[in-house]
Amino acid sequence: MDVDMDERQIQARFVTKLNPPFKAPPSAITIPATVTRLGLSTIVNSLLKAGDPEWETQPFDFLIDGELVRMSLDRFLLAKGISAEKTLEIEYIKAVVPRKEEEPSLHDDWVSAVDGSCSRFILTGCYDGFGRVWKGAGVCSHILEGHTDVITSVSIINPLGDVTLATASKDQTLRLWKMDSEEGVDDVPAKIRPFKILRGHSASVGSVAAQASGSMICSGSWDCRVNLWQTDVSSAEGDSVSIKKRKTKNGTEEPQLEGAPVSTLVGHTQQVSSLVWPELDTIYSASWDHTIRRWDAETGKDVSSIICGRPFNCLSVGGEGSTLVAAGGSTPILRIWDPRKPGTSAPVYQFSSHTSWISACQWHSKSWFHLLSASYDGKVMLWDLRTAWPVSVIESHEDKVLCADWWKEDCVISGGRDSKLRISSGVPVL
């Protein structure tokens, strides 16, 4: 750092909530006012290096009054109306940038759906009609065969306990797959068996979402309905279960259950494109009829709705208190609503760096500020609510990105039309 004496100087103190190896000395130092994020990051790295000779340089992001610094310091202070006279308190966090791009996991066809809610494996759905379970980058452990058409959505039910997988397909059915947890090797079970076929939709099923407890799932379809299904055998709809013999690879015949919907939520007038079931009795559904509806799962009533002028493709609920609704659709703008605000359907945040339709968005499960979005422009963007610009842009896909999710809290997984599942790891969100 060469400090030009002619320029304005600012007294600043660097603070952090990070753990000791990242703690910089709390004394105030004088820095030039023209430095940007890169300059601040260099300063902090040199401070840390002074305390610890084995320090490895890494990028940091900087917060002043809860806002990420995205321009030079003097311009930032001017824009925010912060006095440069007193000592400035700058909080630094690790920059949310993927450190490593893993090997692509090749599929036979376009990757349409991905779920990374279980830290042990990744579940993907593909246009060839197979679901796939990946242990890691490029390591496919299981292929789920059964659907006769494109898999549109996948979900991992109860990822912590007795894991069940759900796949939704354009053949108008959903399938549930059981993992045999007792035979697990390396955290991943050896066998996955088909468990249940859920019939009841009269058109292509577009989305599937599981309740947190794992006892129920909901599915949205092109027939404009949202169906709720039981996932386990011992349930009220047991009498409607018929047992079907199915040939498996090793020649033994296994019983396969068929299920019918427990209840149906009617109200949407067009395709239900995305579903979230964040709480026990609350279901959010996004549809091409330009609405996001909140349903009471118990009564099946439409509680409230958000109306936007565009069809929605994706939906995610999270953020502060797990209440913010993020949704994208056939516009390049990712919008975030706060349903707690009464009497308004205006989004609280709008992120418009994409250039084409948004195909997926997902909140980080732990962070209040971070979410990702995938778009047909071939980019996956990471967003922080504290700044209007994307924190990071992942451009590893050669074609449109159709799905994206977080995995293990520090990886971004995405699949697209280039038939590849991409894993960008080492994203230090927390």
Place this chain on the structure above:
Amino acid sequence: MGVSAPPKEADRLKTTVDENARISDEFDSEGEASEGSELSEVATEEGGGSSGDEDASTSDGSGLDDDDEGEKGGSGEEAEARGSSSDDEDASATDNDGLDSVEGSGDSDSERSRVFEESDSSEDELLEIQLEMFPWSGTRMSHILDMTLKGRITKKERQDKLDSFLANVDDSKNWRKIYDDYNDEDVELTKEEAKMISRLLNGKAPHAEFDPYAPYVDWFKWDDAIHPLSNAPEPKRRFIPSKWEAKKVFVVKYVRAIRKGLIKFDKPKEEPRFYMLWGDDSGAADKTNHLSYIPAQSQSYQGPVVSISTEVSGEWIASGSTDGTVRIWEVESGRCRKVWQFDEAVHYVAWNPMPELPILAVSVGQDAYLLNTGVGNEETQRKLGELLYVEAAKVSDDSNNPICSWIQDDEHGGIKLRHAKTVSSVEWHRKGDYFSTIMPADILFLLLFSLAIFRLYASAFYVALTCLSRESKSVMIHQLSKKLTQRLPFKLKGIAVSSVFHPTRSIFFAVTKKNVRVYDLLKQKLIKKLETGLREVSSIAIHPGGDNVILGSREGKLCWFDMDLSSKPYKILKSHSKDVTNVAFHRSYPLFASSSDDGTAYVFHGMVYSDLNQNPLIVPLEILRGHTTFNGRGVMDCKFHPRQPWLFTAGADSSIKLYCHN
């Protein structure tokens, strides 16, 4: 005293002639004044004939008096008689006087003084003589002397008007007298002077002796001279290079380069004047098929996409191309789901409007195919399998003349309906059971056919004619569930172009090139005939309400008909420069669109009010220019998404595009 007088007098003399000319204007009014001066002149000559030199000055001086008419009145004639001679003398005298004065001024000082002395003496003599002869002129002299003394001339007192009138009234020469204001005297013009004035007034030369037509004297020396006229040295500018020339050279360089063809301009692209109407357009292999904004697929069309049709839920879209392929695409992602390959160019695709019957009707060459799209679960597939099955080739006979045969087609998975002629379009009834096919009957063929018959049997011809007049050969209506075919039981006058079923009632629209006939299928009668006034109708679309119809025409016009209003167009929109290929209404939004061979598609706001008194509101919204023209064909088809305000367009550039609102 007398020294300064003579130059003054001479001065006055010189001006006399000029004065005459100047005062010619005042001729009439002051003419009387000059009478006396002539008399006085005469008197002067009579008196002092010996002294020629002094004559002029004397006469001039005498011109001032006007009191002497009385005594000199009698001698007027005499003076007139001698007028010419006296005038001559006068002129010479003037000359002399002038010369005299020149001589005087030209001499050396000593000489001048001598002359002055001489003149002094002579002047004195003159003065004496004058004083002797004209005692009245003493007053005049005293005036002059006054002037020389005081430095200014005192004007003589004006005569009383009455007196001057009385004095002039008897004077016959009064008209010749002019008052000279400059010299403060009355001048009487001579006859010669009067003539000169009259000549001037007539625009001639003032002197009678001047010959305006004198022979031309060529003064120029025509033979070459040794020396130039101007011997000035050559100017500098002739030796330095011109800036303008330098510029011109620069321009000329370009002009030459353009002429030689070294510089080429971007010529305006010439549209091919002709395109293959029936030929195979399989030259577009390099064009890739893609939907804008939504992902494209790996395979590409080889020829123009001629027809598209959306599934009723908007999940799928089907398209047909001249390369013989029919494809189904997923709208959301743009993925190609299914491909059928036919031997001939596909003309039309139409998706069954019932969601539980995912059947695609395709017209290919002489066949209309009903294809199982494979969408849906096992249940619907099973139903479809039953529906799309004919045991044996079933021929719909009509008076021993097979019009259409139903054949099972396992290759493509469906039913083939073999027609007698090329099928140009297929349209479904809203309930998905009936559908109509159009065979644009060849008029020439019909004529030849009937003529041939006429030669054989006149009676048979008559039967054929009645048969023709009873029902249309070109429009067929088929029933899928019963595998039945029947002809439209009406006669169409003209070549059938298109047909469409009413969206809510059992009404059928048959479109010919000139008009639209509206039939009630239940009552089996013609309800209405829409007079288009267009040269050639190409396409039709019906508002979902059913009371408004738009037609596209080959001259690029769009006609909006309000069926309740009139059988004439409510509005004609001239928007396209080339053929309108298709028109479309949106099912729920107040939108309609037209596509054209000029490579554009127009989107209009077309609001139809439920209030019958209110006319439909038509507002053009957008011009979509996504497609490039190819072989003279532009946008071949346009269809709205059934639920979103999105427009699909199929182009001759082998691509389908989706336009979204933003």
